[in-house]
Amino acid sequence: MCHIDPMAKTPSARPEKRNPRGENKAALLLAWYERVKRPLPWRQSDDPYRVWLSEVMLQQTRVETAIPYYERFLEAFPSVDSLARASEDQVLALWSGLGYYRRARMLLAAARDVVRSGGFPKTAEGWRRLPGVGRYTAAAVASIAYHEKVVALDGNLERVLARLEAYPRNPKSAAGRRFLTRAADSWLNPERPGDSNQALMELGATVCLPRDPLCQQCPIAEWCLARCRRRVDDYPYRAPAAAKEARSLVAVCVRKGAQFLLFRRGPGSGLLAGTWELPWAENDDTSPAKALAQRYGGAWRVGKNIGTIRHTITSRNLLVAVREGEVEALGVVAEGGDARWASLAELDELPHSSLVRKAFLAAAGC
DNA sequence: TAACCGTGGTT
DNA sequence: TAACCAAGGTT
Structure with missing residues (x-):
């Protein structure tokens, strides 16, 4: 059933790209994604501005919550130039209700940076320097809009890969992030890194759920070490809740x-x-x-x-x-x-x- | 590294 | 209900 080596210690130590039937795992994942992907508004184009806006709005925010905000925002500011000319009050008004309002201020500041410097960065490294654009957002935009082969490690990928690899430690630590990023890299199709990232996200959002994952529907279950061990519920590792301040x-x-x-x-x-x-x-x-x-x-x-x-x-x-x-x-x-x-x-x-x-x-x- | 930032939904 | 969580970034 499981053709993976349960004793392997690192993702690179078990580099099977194909299952016993000869199917390439990245291709299998992409085919599944094409079949089931939700028709989200920001998936209608690879325009960097739209991709960027969606990624910022989706930071710690549910997809269903972000959708109406995304559409209203794009209607008011259809381009980075129009956004750069906006006032902070206008932007905050459109953001009202979404929370994390610093995102909106940084988005505006970044838009002005972009216009001032003559256009969007073309690499993840360049995007990373914009305010409000961290490791994840830079990788997501670069891979989706510029086809750069970088892993966009978000909460979904953390969970999916922690299970695939039965990674027992904190995925948010520096070491955990390195391990999971390397593991995710083997799932990227070099021709379509953006779709590969989104396929892993989609898998985490719709199948590899935090609780009661739908392993029967998982297109890559045969690569999943946690499932092989029947310990899916043990991953990802969760840090013990910080001690609550106790007052007497x-x-x-x-x-x-x-x-x-x-x-x-x-x-x-x-x-x-x-x-x-x-x-x-x-x-x-x-x-x-x-x-x-x-x-x-x-x-x-x-x-x-x-x-x-x-x-x-x-x-x-x-x-x-x-x-x-x-x-x-x-x-x-x-x-x-x-x-x-x-x-x-x-x-x-x-x-x-x-x-x-x-x-x-x-x-x-x- | 860890706390903080907002809101809404789920259990 | 209290806790947890959701396409993270910043300090």
Whole structure:
């Protein structure tokens, strides 16, 4: 079934260009691409301006999202000369909603560079010097519009090639990029490098999907080492998620029957200074009692069992450890001034983050 | 190298 | 829902 050598260590160590039936792998890939490729608007011509514009718009952006922007933009600025004469406000207006607005500013700056220097660069190296044109975009434009034989390694190719080669390390590291670029090179038809790059992208976008890839439909599955090993789901390697910033909040519950003690935010707490809130504090370096005293003044004495973690609540980058325990607030508990009692219903009206509210309610056993 | 940049869709 | 992701580039 698999005619590749599963023990090979580098792509160049198993250079099979043809399968046992004698079919050339790059040709096979291209034939598949011609058969199934989506009729995307930027595939209607090899005009460098159009190719470039599409590549910039597609940076970290879904194809379906980019299409209407691409068409509107091209209608407003059909050539690099018309773009170069545009104002930044005009360009940003057409970009509005696409995100990564620096792309639009750099696109305009690059268009003016191009016009000033008398035309587009003719090589990937030349394109690379334009603002907003990185390694990928330069290679994509050069291969599609100028037929330069360079690999355009994007997220799709990373995934496709990491699976083809069962490459076990980070594809985004310098070494990973070199390895995968070399592997991709063997898939380029020298006559049609642009189509070859786009064929690999198309494969990644429609068949070799991030999750549940459609290996049954893959035209080059017989070259895929990951599939040969039945470990497609293990590739590409994913770096472990960066440790989230973990903060610890101490949320305390001072109750009198159904009443809860609120405190007034001190000066220096931004727009919410002076408003009432549930007592809580950062619990990083200082003790909970000191943190509370620093936030609300007075002297706090915290029960010794406060160290018990009752709940953890995660949000985007916040880890809240709710701790239980008895809290005595000495000297500041008297009603009036900076402390007052409130009913549970009143808590809903407070401008607390939902996180602090959750923490408090959990601490209160609500 | 890694964080950051925007938005919208998916799970 | 929170996390992840999508034809990356810049610092």
